[in-house]
Amino acid sequence: MTLTTTTEPMVSQPYVVCGVAKETPDTFTLTLEPEKENDRSLFQPGQFSMLWVFGVGELPISISGQALQRDQLVYTVRSVGQATHALVSQKVGDGIGVRGPFGTGWPIEAARGHDVIVVAGGIGLAPLRPVIYHVLLNRKQYGRLTVLYGSRSPRDLLYRRELSSWARQPDTQVLVTVDYGGLSWRGHVGVVTTLFKYARLQPARSIAMVCGPEIMMRFVTRELETHGLKREDIYLSMERNMKCAIGFCGHCQYGPYFICRDGPVFPYENIRTLLEKYEL
Amino acid sequence: METLERIIAEHPFFTGLDRDFIALLVGCASNVHFKAGTYILKEGDPANTFYLIRGGRVAVEVVAPQHKPIIVSTLSVGEILGWSWLLPPFQWKFHARAAEDTRAIALDGKCLRIKCEENHDLGYEILKRFAQIMEQRLDATRLQLLDVYAVGR
Numbered sequence: 001m002t003l004t005t006t007t008e009p010m011v012s013q014p015y016v017v018c019g020v021a022k023e024t025p026d027t028f029t030l031t032l033e034p035e036k037e038n039d040r041s042l043f044q045p046g047q048f049s050m051l052w053v054f055g056v057g058e059l060p061i062s063i064s065g066q067a068l069q070r071d072q073l074v075y076t077v078r079s080v081g082q083a084t085h086a087l088v089s090q091k092v093g094d095g096i097g098v099r100g101p102f103g104t105g106w107p108i109e110a111a112r113g114h115d116v117i118v119v120a121g122g123i124g125l126a127p128l129r130p131v132i133y134h135v136l137l138n139r140k141q142y143g144r145l146t147v148l149y150g151s152r153s154p155r156d157l158l159y160r161r162e163l164s165s166w167a168r169q170p171d172t173q174v175l176v177t178v179d180y181g182g183l184s185w186r187g188h189v190g191v192v193t194t195l196f197k198y199a200r201l202q203p204a205r206s207i208a209m210v211c212g213p214e215i216m217m218r219f220v221t222r223e224l225e226t227h228g229l230k231r232e233d234i235y236l237s238m239e240r241n242m243k244c245a246i247g248f249c250g251h252c253q254y255g256p257y258f259i260c261r262d263g264p265v266f267p268y269e270n271i272r273t274l275l276e277k278y279e280l
Numbered sequence: 281m282e283t284l285e286r287i288i289a290e291h292p293f294f295t296g297l298d299r300d301f302i303a304l305l306v307g308c309a310s311n312v313h314f315k316a317g318t319y320i321l322k323e324g325d326p327a328n329t330f331y332l333i334r335g336g337r338v339a340v341e342v343v344a345p346q347h348k349p350i351i352v353s354t355l356s357v358g359e360i361l362g363w364s365w366l367l368p369p370f371q372w373k374f375h376a377r378a379a380e381d382t383r384a385i386a387l388d389g390k391c392l393r394i395k396c397e398e399n400h401d402l403g404y405e406i407l408k409r410f411a412q413i414m415e416q417r418l419d420a421t422r423l424q425l426l427d428v429y430a431v432g433r
Contacts, residue, residue: 080431122429152429179424181351186379189339189354191423197358213428
């Protein structure tokens with residue numbers, strides 16, 4: 001389902017930075033509030049906004065906050081280039097243009113009554129965090145919540161305090177791993193797929209939501225299928241360079257789809273064959 | 281009290297293994313415990329044991345001169361540590377350190393090699409299980425090598 005609240009999708013709404021939190025050496029979480037009192041934003045977990053850094057450019061960024069928090073929008077951004085660097089360098093009080101929310105969300109309605117398996121790699125935890133918030137806020141409507149999170153190294157882990165707090169919630173299992181660990185790291189070392197053997201999964205009654213680098217998602221989907229999940233119960237969030245965010249410009253074309261309009265969240269079954277295509 | 285036979289039979293690595301084979305393995309097995317920080321095996325040393333991990337966590341490390349050791353994987357309850365005992369030159373290729381207090385069943389590799397030579401059905405069962413572990417760890421290593429979370433990939 002697509003949920004878009006803006007009547008003029010190409011017109012940015014003025015927002016103001018009201019919080020900047022450093023997550024890792026290169027990743028920051030920005031909290032934005034609308035400049036005008038009545039500009040409230042509703043979004044579905046998994047959707048994204050176009051954030052306009054004035055004088056620099058516009059970027060598609062997934063919303064990483066709580067969907068019910070109507071007076072603020074939260075984004076976790078990794079500084080990897082000029083535009084993202086400009087975005088994470090914003091200070092409290094700076095203005096940012098926001099378009100959206102755009103795209104499809106995670107299947108939180110379809111997942112009601114099911115176990116939810118969240119598999120995230122690196123910054124991929126950010127678009128999945130609203131799902132975790134949603135399940136924990138509506139705990140009785142969902143079965144077991146399993147979060148499998150992999151990162152490059154301990155210093156690259158996002159939301160470390162929240163990970164610990166989620167792990168203490170009832171009927172919730174949170175497993176974290178890093179690809180490489182130093183001697184001071186006490187946790188698991190190995191790629192995210194190695195966590196599956198510790199997860200207490202009930203595949204027949206689970207829906208899996210996966211976000212991370214595409215190669216990682218390919219390995220994860222293989223693992224999920226090996227563990228008995230049906231393809232139709234697996235969802236992935238895809239990423240491509242986006243410009244218009246409403247399916248006009250074609251920048252984010254992915255086979256027969258536009259990721260901005262038909263995604264970013266796709267049923268695995270719909271894009272399974274595309275994942276193996278080098279040209280895409 | 282748990283017997284070695286029962287512990288071995290219940291370890292995931294030996295799931296479904298014939299009871300007669302388990303009885304053969306018991307003769308090569310012993311209970312071991314490693315305090316956190318202890319090295320269980322070191323690169324270059326003779327490899328004559330493998331371990332069924334029952335509790336705790338083991339860090340598999342690579343050590344290079346003038347670098348701090350890098351942990352390339354960790355192994356926990358239900359997993360096995362070490363297959364260098366199975367193939368010549370029977371030498372460890374990594375360090376393994378108990379990252380936490382660790383309980384395991386140690387299986388004497390020399391003893392097992394003899395039993396596998398004498399009983400090829402047992403040898404085949406063991407090799408099948410190790411081949412599966414090797415395949416899983418090769419897959420994981422490939423993904424690890426891709427360094428998928430690096431900037432600029």
